[in-house]
Amino acid sequence: MLDREDLYKKCVEFHGHSCGGLLVGFRAALCAMERFGLDGRAQDEELVCVAENDACGVDAxxxxxxxxxxxxxxxxxxxxxxAFTFYERKSGESFRISLKNLEFADRESKRAFMESAASEEIFDSGEAPFPLPGEARIYSSQSCAACGERTAEPWLRVKDGRLLCLDCLEKESR
Structure with a gap:
């Protein structure tokens, strides 16, 4: 049995403080743990999350x-x-959740709800809207012809026969 209080403390330690956004991500992570029967962190890429935001909850x-x-x-x-889409590579199971549009009288009542409500009351759930992303790829790097910094190949562009990083390409295109 997972101790929610200890798990939330772990999130707060990682994020730096407790806030409403972190609590949303915490509940999303718990939802994934419950759905996939997980009791800990992914060691490698066996679990995938596609986050539709870059806010506090992603830290959870x-x-x-x-x-x-x-x-x-x-x-x-x-x-x-x-909203978050989760995939478990081993089972092939996936789902997407999005925070329901709920109204609360104040922050305290919202926090109490988020801490105690069932996942189904917090999130709308549905099928993953896109297939499981492939595993991470490791690319070779090349030196940018302008600045000399090594850059992963997919982020280089060819201009006038020279390989340029995006920053140098932007400078030269002005």
Whole structure:
């Protein structure tokens, strides 16, 4: 049995403070843990989260689920929504949740609700809207012809026969 209080403390430690946004991500992470029967963090890319925002709640996803941008199993699809799509590679199971549009009299009542309500009361749930993303790829890097900084190949562009990073391409295009 997962101790919610300890798990939330872990999120707060990672994020730096407690706030409403972190609580949304905490509940989203708990929802994924419940749906997939997880009791801990992903060690590698076995669990994937596509976050539709880059707000505080994403830190709870990282802290509890082990989905991180660096491992490639936290993918940002920025839409400004409190919505998350989760995939479990082993089972092939996936789902998307989005925060319901709920009204509260004040912050305290909202917090109490978020802490105690069932996931179904907090989030609308549905099918994943897109297929499971592929595993993270490691690309070769090349030196930018203008600044000399090594840049992963997908982020280089060819201009006048030279490989340029996006920053140098932008400077030269002005």
């Amino acid at each position: 996803i990282q802290a509890l689920l082990g989905c991180t941008a660096g491992k490639g199993n936290l993918i940002f699809r920025l839409r400004g929504k409190q």
